[in-house]
Amino acid sequence: MRAISKKSHRFCWAIFWYFLFISKIYCQFPSLSKSELQWLGEQIFQNECAGQFECLTSWNPGERFPSMGIGHFIWYQQGQAEPFEETFPKVLALFDERGIVLPKWLSDGGNADAPWLNRNQFNAQLQSYRMRELRQILASTKPVQVEFISRRLYTSINEIIKQFPIEQQQITEDKILYLANSHTPFGLYTLMDYLHFKGSGLDPGERYQRKGWGLLQVLQHVQQATPTLENFVAAAEYVLERRVMNAPPDREEHRWLPGWKKRLQTYLPDNPAE
Numbered sequence: 001m002r003a004i005s006k007k008s009h010r011f012c013w014a015i016f017w018y019f020l021f022i023s024k025i026y027c028q029f030p031s032l033s034k035s036e037l038q039w040l041g042e043q044i045f046q047n048e049c050a051g052q053f054e055c056l057t058s059w060n061p062g063e064r065f066p067s068m069g070i071g072h073f074i075w076y077q078q079g080q081a082e083p084f085e086e087t088f089p090k091v092l093a094l095f096d097e098r099g100i101v102l103p104k105w106l107s108d109g110g111n112a113d114a115p116w117l118n119r120n121q122f123n124a125q126l127q128s129y130r131m132r133e134l135r136q137i138l139a140s141t142k143p144v145q146v147e148f149i150s151r152r153l154y155t156s157i158n159e160i161i162k163q164f165p166i167e168q169q170q171i172t173e174d175k176i177l178y179l180a181n182s183h184t185p186f187g188l189y190t191l192m193d194y195l196h197f198k199g200s201g202l203d204p205g206e207r208y209q210r211k212g213w214g215l216l217q218v219l220q221h222v223q224q225a226t227p228t229l230e231n232f233v234a235a236a237e238y239v240l241e242r243r244v245m246n247a248p249p250d251r252e253e254h255r256w257l258p259g260w261k262k263r264l265q266t267y268l269p270d271n272p273a274e
Contacts, residue, residue: 037146
């Protein structure tokens with residue numbers, strides 16, 4: 001039998017401890033029923049699309065890219081660079097992993113680029129066969145899209161915690177678990193939706209004036225050892241207000257702030273999305 005090198009041995013142990021940590025966190029998250037998972041998906045769909053079928057393929061005014069699915073997953077053209085994480089190709093890759101048959105024009109899966117050059121061209125093709133076909137696929141794969149959003153949370157948590165000083169990492173993990181288990185399923189929905197909504201905060205490209213707005217930055221501003229969902233919402237409001245203040249003026253992000261704050265209110269048990 002060929003001996004395993006010390007380098008390979010260390011790599012194997014690193015992988016082992018990484019997945020052990022992920023599974024440890026995962027096992028302490030609340031276990032959601034099928035109906036709660038369905039509720040969670042509908043909440044995100046309501047947040048992003050007001051539950052409207054046509055909105056499954058959309059291109060918002062003032063944005064440079066289209067958004068797809070219940071979570072408005074961002075999709076860029078080939079070579080396009082923006083300060084936001086592109087997620088729709090990763091959703092397509094998960095579809096492929098789950099054996100979902102995609103049309104030929106989407107057969108590149110995780111490598112597929114958005115085929116529209118601008119919003120006018122996109123809107124002109126809203127009722128085309130391709131666009132209607134895509135909306136049908138997205139409407140029939142809501143559980144897989146929820147799985148994608150939940151995967152992002154589980155795989156981001158470790159990296160988020162590592163951004164804190166070593167002496168604060170256990171405290172931060174405890175805060176995350178406390179929030180996740182608050183008012184089930186609202187706690188887990190809060191973490192999943194905000195991560196999906198504004199990202200992890202880990203990407204150094206997602207910054208205005210060197211300040212981020214993702215889940216990492218919100219957790220950095222949650223001061224309480226046993227935070228409530230109200231504490232999380234207050235920290236998120238501060239981070240989003242700072243983002244708008246630091247944004248390039250031509251983006252006019254102040255127009256979106258009221259809607260963002262309204263979305264944050266759905267994290268509170270008394271204020272679910274309507």
